């Protein structure tokens with residue numbers, strides 16, 4: 001998709017605040033600091049539309065970005081950030097679970113993991129949880145620019161093994177917000193899941 005027009009439409013914490021216009025939604029989930037906002041910016045050809053930062057845990061609400069009046073990208077606050085209190089983490093869990101398990105407009109989830117490391121326990125739990133709810137998942141291994149191209153296959157194999165990757169219910173893509181590697185493939189997956 002050629003993206004010309006994007007607006008931050010809504011930051012929501014509860015269903016009454018979700019968009020009402022019936023467009024399909026694609027959510028981005030992953031550990032704090034993994035690169036969700038950067039992926040969003042890459043997909044929409046902006047440097048800093050979705051706020052990125054070196055401070056993990058910055059994004060605290062569900063941020064709906066309307067793209068070309070055709071689809072919403074939903075930037076979900078990152079999990080696994082140790083410094084937030086237990087109460088805050090429980091509130092976070094409830095907000096995310098409600099959205100991911102009950103939202104009809106949600107057509108697929110992009111689950112980000114760090115290409116350099118084996119998935120964390122949180123990554124594995126999230127992946128399995130999405131499969132349980134039969135939500136189509138694209139696993140995106142990001143920051144791929146930080147490992148040599150010759151090691152991409154190995155990184156992919158490790159991630160798939162640790163996730164117990166299910167190719168019938170999910171897809172996989174190496175990605176970099178720095179080099180834009182994988183951008184077209186991620187867009188194709190999104191377009192295939194928008195109906």
Ligand SMILES: Nc1nc2c(ncn2[C@@H]2O[C@H](COP(=O)(O)OP(=O)(O)OP(=O)(O)O)[C@@H](O)[C@H]2O)c(=O)[nH]1
Nearest residue numbers: 032033034035036037038052053057078143176177
């Ligand atoms: N080298 C490299 N750095 C990246 C990439 N993607 C993100 N980063 C960096 O990683 C840091 C975190 O990126 P964000 O996009 O803010 O991460 P996030 O997942 O949105 O984080 P939260 O909103 O805190 O959950 C920033 O310093 C980015 O510049 C990538 O593909 N390659």
Ligand SMILES: [Mg+2]
Nearest residue numbers: 036037051059
């Ligand atoms: Mg973010």
